[in-house]
Amino acid sequence: MTHLDKANYLDNEKFIFCLEAVHDIEIATTTEVVKNLEQLAIEYGISSIYKTCDTIEGLEESLNALRYDDHNFKDYEIIYLVMEGEGNNICLNDYYYSLDEIAELFEGKLTGKILHFANTKILDLSEEEAQYFIDVTGARAVSGYGTAYNRLTSINLDKTFFSLCQDEDNVIEIVEELHQKQYALCKLLDFRLYY
Template sequence: MKGTNTKQRHIYCLEGNWNKHPHCKQSIKPMLDLLFTFSKTKYIYRKCPTKEDFIKGLQAFTQKRYSNYTFLYIAYHGRKNRIYFGKEYITLKEIADILEGKLNGKIVHIGSCSTLNTTERNIKDFINRTGCSLISGYKKDIPYIESSAFELLYFNVLNKYRTYTTIKKNIINKYSTLVNTLKFTIF
């Protein structure tokens, strides 16, 4: 398979609240705007502050009208094997229950602290049940600026390369310091 990707991957993003303040402007949306401006990466952005909103956002992603959006970007607070919505949370297993068999050929990136700090078995179960091509994220608490900068680089690599092996090789070789510092993982 050829190393470069001729078809642009589009991003479907679900983002939670980063702060309890109702007028807080913290968001990853400016990063998505930057990707669109400089690399023409199309995206759909949804603010989903509650668990119920998040589940609806996941279900919407699986609809046919979003079939060109091959990259699911989940941006929330997280802890080991969980994504948080205030005091509520959802586990990788629960997400897999919702998306079972619906992510064939899709890429999932969980941009949250420590969510992929779980067993390899849990991650492989997620991949097997959902059918996603790969899942990536962090195994520790991550600083917002550093992880956002890394995600810009990562999304760029995802749009340049098609195969899992080539994506992983390029991320690890080009950005090994950030990969190690952020405890970024890709399966």
């Protein structure tokens, strides 16, 4: 690869920003998520930034730092959230926050991004809830799973989804291709995408 090819390759590269909820950010541990992100880089060449948070303020701080301090923010197509919760909320240290509250925190700040939830939380939104979140934040889509983590992590399907997002901009085509490649997993985990 010549220097010029490498520069073009880097120009076309899109990143993933992963934020994992942990019980205490002071305790450093290498979670399964970190290992899977490393594999994503090796297998698909997809780079990511990984951070942990244990409060809603930590979540807000991390996303704001990414927006304002990282000049590559426009290249982060996917914000990958690994946290517990159900339906229309997330749980951070035993406190529940609705996606409406999250939307208000990030009003207009997620333009063009896909917010993707791992199956550590069930994502179940009404059409109105999904539309509100997208309208307020500017996100391109919200995706996740209708089936909760039950010894079957969504990471293999997440990796396929992320790789398809690298090559395709149309979310409908991404979902169709994901179902073609991983139909059984899509059905088993109940993959959902709101746009």
